Amino acid sequence: MKSCRRSFMLTVVGVASSLMLPYEAWADAAPVLESDTNAQALGYRTDARKVDRAKYPKFQPGQACANCQFFQGKAGDATAPCTIFAGKLVNAKGWCSAYVKKA
Template sequence: MKSSRRTFLITSIGVASTFALSRQAFADAPKVAETDPTAQALGYKTDASKVDKAKFAKYVAGQDCGNCSFYQGKPTDAYAGCPMFAGKQVASTGWCSAYNKKA
């Protein structure tokens, strides 16, 4: 029994430290610029209230990255990852045309 407990503890510590390191590495990831080619293609704005509603009729007030299903952080995080912008962070107050309301 001691052996499996020891294995569990060692594995848990390893997983926790890997998670902490990867979270820190992502926290240092660059933020998406509105001039980024992918950002321009998706109509990304760091401030959702500045979305061109004529160009992106799908946009509705209240939609932002923080309540999008693709946002990889908590809604209260200022910036977090998004699979639309691999390796970069988006603003929780931002918006792009890939927006999908979180369930």
């Protein structure tokens, strides 16, 4: 339960802080590293094929940052800002446990 609460709080903080950044700020953004604290808490992988399915059973094949509602890029972008990882870019082929399919 502690891990779920921590992931939720990191998600809330990420979304709230990303709303404060102007779009131009993303131009110089660094990529999210799998070793980043927030990335580790959310199980972020730059390649969704490498997700630990035993640890993240909600992961389904076909899920990727590119088709997540938090991905701020256009179709075909290799990387783009993500509202979960404020100020950083995620790989379109990546995945984290905050994944929510785009509507």
